[in-house]
Amino acid sequence: MRTTDQPTLANGTATISQGLQVANWPKMPITPTKFAITTRQSANWDDAKRRVFALYRRWLRSTPEMQSMYSLPLPISVIRTRIRQEFERNRFVNKLPVVDVLLTKGHADYQETMNFWRQTTHMMSYFNEESFRGAKRLPSSFIDGFLQGRN
Numbered sequence: 001m002r003t004t005d006q007p008t009l010a011n012g013t014a015t016i017s018q019g020l021q022v023a024n025w026p027k028m029p030i031t032p033t034k035f036a037i038t039t040r041q042s043a044n045w046d047d048a049k050r051r052v053f054a055l056y057r058r059w060l061r062s063t064p065e066m067q068s069m070y071s072l073p074l075p076i077s078v079i080r081t082r083i084r085q086e087f088e089r090n091r092f093v094n095k096l097p098v099v100d101v102l103l104t105k106g107h108a109d110y111q112e113t114m115n116f117w118r119q120t121t122h123m124m125s126y127f128n129e130e131s132f133r134g135a136k137r138l139p140s141s142f143i144d145g146f147l148q149g150r151n
Contacts, residue, residue, distance in 0.1 A: 041100050042099065056087055060083060062110075062114060072120070074127060
């Protein structure tokens with residue numbers, strides 16, 4: 001039963017064209033497009049720089065929401081530092097089409113993150129040093145583990 005372009009009642013439930021009321025079926029907004037950005041090319045370096053800063057600000061402003069959505073056991077400052085490291089990693093890209101591709105990927109990652117299309121383990125993979133699944137969670141040899149007191 002589709003309810004597109006159908007009138008709704010005062011309580012928000014949808015009606016069918018025959019006039020029947022569908023119980024407990026409220027109309028819900030579509031959220032996947034809420035964070036979608038149209039892909040476009042930068043006109044020049046100033047435009048690309050403006051777009052990069054805008055994306056960076058979007059990521060930084062949403063860190064408290066990301067922390068609560070994914071129940072990250074990290075302070076907001078650590079999350080913001082990691083976001084800055086990701087942007088700094090691509091700081092010296094000197095080709096405008098490459099910057100445009102990175103911007104598109106950054107917007108896609110932001111949309112996936114804010115629409116809760118990731119899981120907590122995906123988010124924690126960005127924080128290997130702070131994560132319980134970090135690269136150094138197991139000793140490299142038996143002797144190192146023995147000296148650390150691990151069994």
